[in-house]
Amino acid sequence: MEHIDVLIIGGGPAGISATIWCKRLGLDHLLIEEHESLGGQLSMIRNKIIDYPGFIEKDGEELRQHFLNHLQALQCHVKTGMKVLAIDAEKRTVTVQQGPAAKTIHFQFLIAAAGSSPKRLGVPGEEEMLARGETYTASRDSHLFRDKTVAVVGGGDRAFEGAMMLADSGAQVYLINRSNHFKARSQYVEQAVVKENITILNETRVLDIEGDQKVEAVNLVKNTGEVRHLPVSAVFIRIGAKPNTSLFPQSVNIDEEGYIQTDAAGKTSCDCIYAAGDNCSGSLFSSIAGAAGQGATAAKHIAFLLTGKRQYAY
Numbered sequence: 001m002e003h004i005d006v007l008i009i010g011g012g013p014a015g016i017s018a019t020i021w022c023k024r025l026g027l028d029h030l031l032i033e034e035h036e037s038l039g040g041q042l043s044m045i046r047n048k049i050i051d052y053p054g055f056i057e058k059d060g061e062e063l064r065q066h067f068l069n070h071l072q073a074l075q076c077h078v079k080t081g082m083k084v085l086a087i088d089a090e091k092r093t094v095t096v097q098q099g100p101a102a103k104t105i106h107f108q109f110l111i112a113a114a115g116s117s118p119k120r121l122g123v124p125g126e127e128e129m130l131a132r133g134e135t136y137t138a139s140r141d142s143h144l145f146r147d148k149t150v151a152v153v154g155g156g157d158r159a160f161e162g163a164m165m166l167a168d169s170g171a172q173v174y175l176i177n178r179s180n181h182f183k184a185r186s187q188y189v190e191q192a193v194v195k196e197n198i199t200i201l202n203e204t205r206v207l208d209i210e211g212d213q214k215v216e217a218v219n220l221v222k223n224t225g226e227v228r229h230l231p232v233s234a235v236f237i238r239i240g241a242k243p244n245t246s247l248f249p250q251s252v253n254i255d256e257e258g259y260i261q262t263d264a265a266g267k268t269s270c271d272c273i274y275a276a277g278d279n280c281s282g283s284l285f286s287s288i289a290g291a292a293g294q295g296a297t298a299a300k301h302i303a304f305l306l307t308g309k310r311q312y313a314y
Helices: 013-024 040-044 060-074 126-131 138-145 157-168 186-193 288-307
Strands: 002-009 029-033 078-080 083-088 093-098 101-112 116-118 149-153 172-176 198-201 204-210 217-222 227-231 234-237 241-243 273-275
Touching (some): 002 288, 040 060, 101 288, 138 157, 138 234, 149 157, 157 172, 157 186, 186 198
Parallel strands (some): 002 029, 002 101, 101 273, 149 172, 172 198
Antiparallel strands (some): 083 093, 093 101
């Protein structure tokens, strides 16, 4: 059995930051990531990032590469392609699978930085659409839908931003929102409602997505029960994210939305488990900078517990 003082689950900004700080503070550490590449959702961000200090106007892939270069320069301990199968807080072990083989890793402390995943509609036709690879980003793919009709599902910032990018590229956009109010910032809403090629359908849900070879239409239902058939060329699902917390033991308190509850240092209700990033911060406070800060804080607090020394490194 492999023994690690600090085991970090998740290779997004929070996990990478925690790993860098473990190396900086001389802690025996290992970052494990299910996918073969690190960076979490950074590679999915195609628009320019203007709110991460020091890297204005870079997109997610550029920032991801800077993170990876930092890990490599410090020679941090990282293993990719490792899927977590089970977490046992009492025994302080994690069972992982790498290829066909499974093994157990023992830890002193665990930092949960597994991030979040996009929410799905859970309607017929959605899985088939995703399996065909019909997933688009508005910033990268808007030009594909010029003079075409598309549906954007959601009422938050990402939904409105995407709708406006698509509209500016010449698409006819239907913004489908299940309630009669929006979570998006008021300036986004104000800009969208005046665009002639954006139609907002409030109190409306998607019943199913039609199309065998490609998306051809969506069927919608209003809260009144009225059903509508809407031909579209693509469906952009922007209904938020869900935290990746399903494997965590009952000794870790999780709120009603699925987020791990922590104190200011990132410690959970289980003394040996900390959390950082999107699996604990909630969608309101989700940010790259916030995740990186939480990862650093958790690592520094664990360093104090392991060494008995306060860490003043910056």
